[in-house]
Amino acid sequence: MFRKIKGGVHPHDEKQSTEDKKIEFMPIPQKLFVPVHQHIGQASIPVVAVGDMVKKGQLIAETADGRGTPVHAPTSGKVTELGNYPNPIYGSSLCVVIESDGLDEWQENLLTTRNYENLTPEEMIDIIFKNGIVGMGGAAFPTHIKLAPPKDRHIDTLIVNGAECEPYLTSDHRTMMEYPDDVIKGTLIAMKILGVSKCYLGIEINKPKAIALMLEKCKGTPIEVVELETRYPQGAEKMMILAITGKEVPSGKLPMDVGCVVQNVGSLKAVADAVEKNIPLIERIVTVAGKTVKDPKNVMAKLGTPFSELFKYCGGFTGKNGKLIMGGPMMGQAQVNIEAVIVKATSGIVTISEKDVDYVPERACIRCGRCIEACTMHLMPSTLSILSEKGQHQTAQTDYNLMDCVECGCCYYVCPSRRNIVHYIRQSKAKNAMVRNAIKTGSK
Ligand code: SF4
Ligand code: SF4
Known part of the structure; x- marks a missing residue:
């Protein structure tokens, strides 16, 4: 069973x-754009310079604090650039650009x-x-x-x-x-x-x-x-x-x-x-x-x-x-x-x-309750989305367990009004995080 x-x-x-x-x-592409930020935590710091020759597995970026992870060269070749390139998690980030020498030597x-x-x-x-x-x-x-x-x-x-x-x-x-x-x-x-x-x-x-x-x-x-x-x-x-x-x-x-x-x-x-x-x-x-x-x-x-x-x-x-x-x-x-x-x-x-x-435009919540049924975290996704729309992000956190949302998207999947509930929830989490950081750093 x-x-x-x-x-x-x-x-x-x-x-x-x-x-x-x-x-x-897959054959190794001629150029690899290796981001120094690929993990939760702070970006790592490059330890190689433009013009350096690197071998496969060599350390190319070390952690800025104990919470990140180091980054290593995926193949052997020459470092041709340290520059910002598209990063699928962070939009863009510093990358160590390695031109492969075709040898792939450890x-x-x-x-x-x-x-x-x-x-x-x-x-x-x-x-x-x-x-x-x-x-x-x-x-x-x-x-x-x-x-x-x-x-x-x-x-x-x-x-x-x-x-x-x-x-x-x-x-x-x-x-x-x-x-x-x-x-x-x-x-x-x-x-x-x-x-x-x-x-x-x-x-x-x-x-x-x-x-x-x-x-x-x-x-x-x-x-x-x-x-x-x-x-x-x-x-x-x-x-x-x-x-x-x-x-x-x-x-x-x-x-x-x-x-x-x-x-x-x-x-x-x-x-x-x-x-x-x-x-x-x-x-x-x-x-x-x-x-x-x-x-x-x-x-x-x-x-x-x-x-x-x-x-x-x-x-x-x-x-x-x-x-x-x-x-x-x-x-x-x-x-x-x-x-x-x-x-x-x-x-x-x-x-x-x-x-x-799905290009169907989002409509108002009709309170059908399907999102509540689908939510494995026992949350009230409809209420969380409405509170976010109204800017009541703190209430979402204190009274409706906003932070328990695992952003699985089941609520959006079942919603007949095509409400992008995960987007609203992420927005509330981000706003609350900004407030927390502002309090921590003492800014207004
Ligand atoms: S599934 Fe959509 S329409 Fe139904 S209650 Fe939830 S948010 Fe509202
Ligand atoms: S995205 Fe969040 S609110 Fe929606 S079903 Fe998943 S856990 Fe529940």
């Missing part, structure tokens, strides 16, 4: 175009062979930090911080997120199908770091091949594979925890407050690569899909590769695009520039054809 969540929606999963295709290693003495069983949790955390690992499911939260919760939080459960509930995306599915041993190794490493004996790997039942393979591979390990209902947003951390453990993360609290840490399968593969081979995060699996993409695929692409190069590699377009999204169509980030680049959080790039874009 599979585990269910309450609320949510069931959009068509659209995964059939890529789910059975093997990951292809930095000397970088790679190694280690057994995690001989390392302490502190040593492994340090390795994960130095190799720039972040959450690869889309959040880009630094992994060395997530795996080292404050001492006063007792963690007893690791949850591995293989749900991949967003339509179109299959990069996590292919990671489990093609790198199952690395996912398991990364999971065992994370368990040792956290000191937990309980671990669940949650996979939605629309991935029967991944479930069968991981059930087989996890035999004899402490990892229990859990089958989850195919329902969006099953892959949201709080939903996974509820579906798998039955624990509800209270309003305003984090997974660690109920003893859980959630890690994505791709991040755990990266953890295994870093801890046992000292490989930094310099490339990732990206789903390139959408109705206008000629030959949709999963591609292993270097960080800093422009989206336009990936689409070219996938045969270009068969029709006009109305929208380009980084991530899935439900929670992904709309992109205005096809020259934005692959970053550590790019699980996919998805096109929506011009004729499929």
Whole structure:
């Protein structure tokens, strides 16, 4: 019997175009535009200069504070520029531009062979930090911080997120199908770091091949594979925890407050690569899909590769695009520039054809209640949107738990008035953050 969540929606999963295709290693583009800001936290600071020759895996930007992650050269070549270029998360940001020398040569003495069983949790955390690992499911939260919760939080459960509930995306599915041993190794490493004996790997039942393979591979390990209902947003951390453990993360609290840490399968593969081979995060699996993409695929692409190069590699377009999204169509980030680049959080790039874009204008709320039914966080999306329109952002936070919204978009998906509720909610969160910052800095 599979585990269910309450609320949510069931959009068509659209995964059939890529789910059975093997990951292809894309040729390295002539120029990579590697952003120094690819994670939550402050931008990193370049440690290379124009004209420097760099090797693959070499450190090119170090953290400004302990909360960011370092950035490494995805290939060998020459630094030709330090300049601002399109960044899919931040609009634009400082990039280290590397012109490939075509050799793809590793930095000397970088790679190694280690057994995690001989390392302490502190040593492994340090390795994960130095190799720039972040959450690869889309959040880009630094992994060395997530795996080292404050001492006063007792963690007893690791949850591995293989749900991949967003339509179109299959990069996590292919990671489990093609790198199952690395996912398991990364999971065992994370368990040792956290000191937990309980671990669940949650996979939605629309991935029967991944479930069968991981059930087989996890035999004899402490990892229990859990089958989850195919329902969006099953892959949201709080939903996974509820579906798998039955624990509800209270309003305003984090997974660690109920003893859980959630890690994505791709991040755990990266953890295994870093801890046992000292490989930094310099490339990732990206789903390139959408109705206008000629030959949709999963591609292993270097960080800093422009989206336009990936689409070219996938045969270009068969029709006009109305929208380009980084991530899935439900929670992904709309992109205005096809020259934005692959970053550590790019699980996919998805096109929506011009004729499929919803151009219906937003209307007034008719109080049908469908958004409330769909909201897995038990919020009142209609009220939150109306309060935002009226500028009552603080009331939304204090009386209607604004900050619990995970921005999943289920409310918008079901709304007959096509109200862009997530936009209103983001607006309220941003306004409240501005007020908080102004109070902190003492400005008026
Ligand atoms: S679904 Fe839309 S119209 Fe219905 S209550 Fe919610 S916001 Fe209003
Ligand atoms: S209010 Fe937030 S959490 Fe609830 S359905 Fe809408 S976007 Fe999702």
